[in-house]
Amino acid sequence: MKRTSILTMAFLIASTIVTAQSKSRNIEQEFMRLHHAEDEAESKKDIAALDRLLNEDFIFVAANGSISNKKKFLDEIKDDEPSSALQENLTYEAFKARVYGKAAIVNYILLVSGKDKFGKDYANRFRMSVVWVKQKQDWRISNFHATRMRS
Numbered sequence: 137m138k139r140t141s142i143l144t145m146a147f148l149i150a151s152t153i154v155t156a157q158s159k160s161r162n163i164e165q166e167f168m169r170l171h172h173a174e175d176e177a178e179s180k181k182d183i184a185a186l187d188r189l190l191n192e193d194f195i196f197v198a199a200n201g202s203i204s205n206k207k208k209f210l211d212e213i214k215d216d217e218p219s220s221a222l223q224e225n226l227t228y229e230a231f232k233a234r235v236y237g238k239a240a241i242v243n244y245i246l247l248v249s250g251k252d253k254f255g256k257d258y259a260n261r262f263r264m265s266v267v268w269v270k271q272k273q274d275w276r277i278s279n280f281h282a283t284r285m286r287s
Contacts, residue, residue, distance in 0.1 A: 166275075167231075167233040167242050170268070171228070171242070174186070177189065181216075183210055183214055186209075186210060186213065189277055190277050191271070191277060194206040194276075194277060194278060194279070195280070196279075196281075196282075197282065199284040224249070224250040225247075225248070226247070227247040227249070228244050228246060229245040229247060230243070230244055231243075232244065238270040238271075239267065239269055240268040240270075240275065241265070241267055242264075243265050243266075245263055246261070246262045247260070248260045262282045262283060262284055264280070265279075266280050266281070267280075
């Protein structure tokens with residue numbers, strides 16, 4: 137009887153761990169999808185899509201320490217000159233998302249690489265911290281902080 141109880145307990149613990157890991161992967165996949173949507177909207181200067189993704193109290197802290205609210209951030213995207221990069225790739229590393237009720241914290245490393253207009257290769261790494269809030273059924277970015285990583 138003890139052996140059956142121990143095996144049952146072990147099975148329940150293992151299935152709980154597997155369920156938690158599966159849920160964690162689903163959460164990370166959802167936030168990865170949202171970050172890709174934000175990146176795409178930014179690269180295409182899709183202000184309407186960005187407006188839907190950014191919360192009204194949005195704050196962006198850039199790698200250089202400058203701070204933008206939602207209006208300033210959207211204006212800068214809209215008025216920004218086309219990138220001098222001929223080809224730019226974004227790669228996510230160490231992506232981790234944690235949900236706390238109606239708030240989520242996403243941390244990752246963003247590798248931005250490509251060739252500039254002179255054909256010179258470049259690569260920059262940024263440590264990103266993003267706070268998402270859930271309003272109604274939609275997740276929106278409330279705070280976005282980028283820190284440049286030195287090689």
